[in-house]
Amino acid sequence: MVDTPAENVKLIVDGKTFELPVITGTEKEKAIDISNLRKDTGYITLDNGYANTGSCKSAITFLDGEVGILRYRGIPIEQIAENSTFLETSYLLIYGDLPTKTQLTNFSKSFTKHAAIHKDMEKFFEGYPATGHPMGILSAMVVSLGAYYPELIKPEPSKEEIDLIAVELLAKVRTICAHSYKKSIGKPLVGPRDDLQYIPNFLHMMFSTKTKDYKIVPEMVDALQTVLILHADHEQNCSTSTVRMVGSSWANLFASVSAGICALWGPLHGGANQEVIEMLEVIQKDGGNIQKYINKAKDSNDNYRLMGFGHRVYKNYDPRAKIIKKRAHDLLKKLGIKDPLLDLAVTLEDAVLKDDYFQQRKLYPNVDFYSGIIYRAIGIPTKMFPAMFAIGRMPGWIANWKEMKESSETRIGRPRQIYTGRLTRDYVPMNNR
Numbered sequence: 001m002v003d004t005p006a007e008n009v010k011l012i013v014d015g016k017t018f019e020l021p022v023i024t025g026t027e028k029e030k031a032i033d034i035s036n037l038r039k040d041t042g043y044i045t046l047d048n049g050y051a052n053t054g055s056c057k058s059a060i061t062f063l064d065g066e067v068g069i070l071r072y073r074g075i076p077i078e079q080i081a082e083n084s085t086f087l088e089t090s091y092l093l094i095y096g097d098l099p100t101k102t103q104l105t106n107f108s109k110s111f112t113k114h115a116a117i118h119k120d121m122e123k124f125f126e127g128y129p130a131t132g133h134p135m136g137i138l139s140a141m142v143v144s145l146g147a148y149y150p151e152l153i154k155p156e157p158s159k160e161e162i163d164l165i166a167v168e169l170l171a172k173v174r175t176i177c178a179h180s181y182k183k184s185i186g187k188p189l190v191g192p193r194d195d196l197q198y199i200p201n202f203l204h205m206m207f208s209t210k211t212k213d214y215k216i217v218p219e220m221v222d223a224l225q226t227v228l229i230l231h232a233d234h235e236q237n238c239s240t241s242t243v244r245m246v247g248s249s250w251a252n253l254f255a256s257v258s259a260g261i262c263a264l265w266g267p268l269h270g271g272a273n274q275e276v277i278e279m280l281e282v283i284q285k286d287g288g289n290i291q292k293y294i295n296k297a298k299d300s301n302d303n304y305r306l307m308g309f310g311h312r313v314y315k316n317y318d319p320r321a322k323i324i325k326k327r328a329h330d331l332l333k334k335l336g337i338k339d340p341l342l343d344l345a346v347t348l349e350d351a352v353l354k355d356d357y358f359q360q361r362k363l364y365p366n367v368d369f370y371s372g373i374i375y376r377a378i379g380i381p382t383k384m385f386p387a388m389f390a391i392g393r394m395p396g397w398i399a400n401w402k403e404m405k406e407s408s409e410t411r412i413g414r415p416r417q418i419y420t421g422r423l424t425r426d427y428v429p430m431n432n433r
Helices: 037-041 077-083 086-095 101-113 119-127 134-148 159-184 198-207 218-231 238-247 253-265 272-285 290-298 319-335 340-354 356-360 367-378 382-406
Strands: 007-013 016-024 030-032 061-064 069-072
Touching (some): 007 037, 069 077, 069 086, 069 319, 077 218, 086 218, 086 382, 101 159, 119 134, 134 159, 134 253, 218 319, 218 367, 218 382, 253 382, 272 382, 290 340, 319 340, 319 367
Antiparallel strands (some): 016 030
8 A cells, every 4th residue: 555645746847836745664764756747747757777767556566676675475585495385476566365275286287287289389489590599589479379378368357257367387497498498409398298387397308308308416406496486576567567557558469478578688777697618608709807807897987897706786785686596506516516617707706895896886797697607507508598487577577567456556557758859840852852
């Protein structure tokens, strides 16, 4: 619930005073409601990147970047990562409360039932080149799912229909991602197994062959589960706000999520962990001189950035990074992996954490830095990293789309602009140009 406005702020425009209501959230964060600003004053606000603009009211995730707090439906991320599973977390985000044992059992069974994609959709992979990026394929395949469920493509789906679409998306996104990987390496597709749970099933489809089953390592399952939980939702980020924006036009959930996947694809968002590994590869090829690249990042005359350090929202240590850091180090130790690139990552992490420059600016390793390390340790190729992010973020997208559809305050997204183009001028015929 959000408190009823109990105070106003005064805005003076052209000598006239206007009162704008203040909205207070449950965590006491405050917002100035400018919904009627243009109607009352003729002015709009300008906020590049919407860094200071709230686009909605939401009860899903609370984030306070100043002190490093992240909660799903009121539950601290530390408790969820330690005690929950990805499926239980998905249920929590979508439906608002932790499931009972019966609810979770039924939820889990539904994933087994809907894990496989239609045989006709499997043929789609034959049309993609091996060089096709998994994110492009994933976005296309997700929006194509709507063609197989035409009865669900409607402006106002029922609660039961939304539940079915949610299960279809959560179950099939891992299958599509695994099939994309198989296509990229020229290997036959491997379908899901009824006897495997969510994450082991994904690893099976990724790494098993037609003749040999992949050996599921519990530590890999635990590490991957943690990454997916930490990526499950993160307030109104670029991709989530895209899902809500597209959905506000009454676009169906398949289409809205497909748009979210495209937004996530960018290197400044879901591609950030891929950028971390590619950065490490550049440093490695240059002789592994970490200090050289640290100095470049500290040089105000150099545009170079260390990928995986600092965060747009967090001005403190990313709470997700604290959790995933331990998982990453435990996994490397348990597997005894000897990978020069991962060794380089650990060395870089240690050097940055000890450097006063980064400490003073609170540029700590973020979740993207460690998730890339975990993916590489498991054997997931770098090109697949953004797709892995999409699997994790799927419950958050669904929860936000569902919340947006159920809100009586939802309006179609339509930002304004400040025009900076040419003034009125006449058309010049071709012969006079």
